[in-house]
Amino acid sequence: MEKSKAYTGADRLRDLIDENSDLMMVAARFGISLGFGDKTVKEVCAEDSVDEHTFLAVCNLIDSRPYSVEVSLTSLMRYLRSAHSYFLEFLLPSIRRKLLLAVSALPIDDVLLQLLKFFDDYCAEVRRHMEHENDSIFSYVDRLLEGNVSEEFRISDYSVTHTSMTEKLDELKDIFIRHYHVMNNLWLVSALNDIIDCNSDLCSHCEIEDRMFLPAVSRLERSLKLKERDAKPEVDEVKGEDSLLDSMTEREKDILRCVARGMQNKEIADKLFISINTVTTYRRNISAKLNIHSAAGLTVFAILHGLVDINDIDPHL
Numbered sequence: 265m266e267k268s269k270a271y272t273g274a275d276r277l278r279d280l281i282d283e284n285s286d287l288m289m290v291a292a293r294f295g296i297s298l299g300f301g302d303k304t305v306k307e308v309c310a311e312d313s314v315d316e317h318t319f320l321a322v323c324n325l326i327d328s329r330p331y332s333v334e335v336s337l338t339s340l341m342r343y344l345r346s347a348h349s350y351f352l353e354f355l356l357p358s359i360r361r362k363l364l365l366a367v368s369a370l371p372i373d374d375v376l377l378q379l380l381k382f383f384d385d386y387c388a389e390v391r392r393h394m395e396h397e398n399d400s401i402f403s404y405v406d407r408l409l410e411g412n413v414s415e416e417f418r419i420s421d422y423s424v425t426h427t428s429m430t431e432k433l434d435e436l437k438d439i440f441i442r443h444y445h446v447m448n449n450l451w452l453v454s455a456l457n458d459i460i461d462c463n464s465d466l467c468s469h470c471e472i473e474d475r476m477f478l479p480a481v482s483r484l485e486r487s488l489k490l491k492e493r494d495a496k497p498e499v500d501e502v503k504g505e506d507s508l509l510d511s512m513t514e515r516e517k518d519i520l521r522c523v524a525r526g527m528q529n530k531e532i533a534d535k536l537f538i539s540i541n542t543v544t545t546y547r548r549n550i551s552a553k554l555n556i557h558s559a560a561g562l563t564v565f566a567i568l569h570g571l572v573d574i575n576d577i578d579p580h581l
Contacts, residue, residue, distance in 0.1 A: 270330045271323050273306030273316050280305070284327045286468070293346040294319050294339070315339035321476060326468050337409060337480050341402050344477065347469050348394040351462070356387050359458045366452035379439065386432045393429060405481055413488045418513045419481040424545045425538070426478070428470035430463045437463070508554060509569045516553075517571055519546045523559055524566035525576060 271280055277300050281288045291308075296319075300308045309316040315336040322343065324331035363383060367376055401422055404414065437459045446452065512520070515536075522532040529543045536543075551557045556565055566572045 267327065267329045271305065271320055271327070273309070273320065274304055276302055277305050277308050278302060280323060280327075286326055286465075287323050289350075289465075290319075290322055290326060290343075293343045293350065294322075295342065295346070318343070322472060325472060325475060331476075333476060333479060335476055335480055337405055337477070337484065340472075340477055340480070341405060344469075344473065345398060345402065348398060351466070351469075352391055352394060355458070355462055355465075356390065359455055359462065360384070360387070362451050362455035362458065366449050366455055369449060369451070370446060375444070379436065379444070382432070382436055386436065389432070390429050405484075408481065408484050408488060411488065413485070413492055416514050418485060419478055420549075421513050421515045423474075423478045423482075424549070425542055426470070426473065428467055430466050430470075433459055433463050433466070509571075511553060512550070516546060516550050519543065520550055520562060520566050521571050523547065524563040524572045526559075 277291065277296075281291070294312075294314045296308055296312045296314060300311075303311075305320060306316055308314075309319055315338075317332060318335040318339040321331045321333070321335050322340075323329075360383065363380065367380065370376060401419075404417060404419075407414070437456055440452065440456055509517075518536060519532060522535060527535070529540050529547070532543045533540045550562070554562070554565060556562050563572075563577060567574050567577070
């Protein structure tokens with residue numbers, strides 16, 4: 265249930281943490297030192313060079329209070345990078361150690377080995393996801409903050425595939441709790457408790473990215489695009505309809521080319537190495553952006569705007 269009153273800079277940080285202990289981890293990820301006594305959020309953030317508004321926005325979102333979407337991307341990325349380090353270098357390895365200790369007291373069988381492999385595969389998937397964000401997405405935003413706009417990528421290309429990564433961890437927990445019969449094993453119980461906490465933390469982490477980070481990046485992209493457009497000579501305005509083409513990302517153009525060539529969603533997914541659901545989402549977004557909802561109409565648009573050659577189109581489709 266959402267609470268009616270938001271935390272403010274005048275509130276004592278210790279009071280926030282007393283009300284919700286998860287906010288101690290939030291403070292740590294922003295780089296706030298312990299030993300802050302009775303200081304207010306405003307005072308603590310000033311001392312540790314943390315953007316007060318971004319810190320409060322994250323705290324309010326996590327505690328289900330009204331929050332501001334106006335955040336510092338630099339400060340928020342510092343928080344997200346720190347969270348990635350916590351998951352990859354501390355929490356997930358800690359859970360694995362506990363699982364191994366739990367397993368050491370059990371007779372090893374194929375099922376147990378498969379469960380451990382399930383967890384290791386999941387950890388590898390989380391690492392790929394978070395390292396991609398660290399190396400590619402955050403670097404892209406750093407370039408945006410420097411005023412460099414990319415024509416090859418937009419944050420919407422990433423947001424349509426962004427997930428919380430919690431489903432597999434939930435499955436592993438349920439398998440142990442509901443199906444793997446074993447006498448009371450405190451290491452296993454402790455590991456499962458950590459898995460539950462990890463799942464909750466990952467959900468909050470994804471929510472921060474979806475509700476704050478990705479929208480903030482989109483706003484920055486639009487702002488830079490407007491500045492870029494305003495800086496162009498007026499003669500560029502004769503392009504007219506090309507503005508629709510300019511509004512499309514390179515991935516959207518790839519999808520449109522495939523549609524124009526008569527490819528089905530499964531074929532498009534295989535060709536571009538993405539899921540069918542992602543293809544469906546892209547097609548829905550393309551149709552909404554162009555206000556063209558038929559494959560035939562999209563094909564005509566692609567031909568008129570030079571995305572495909574008319575000779576590449578099968579006349580029998």
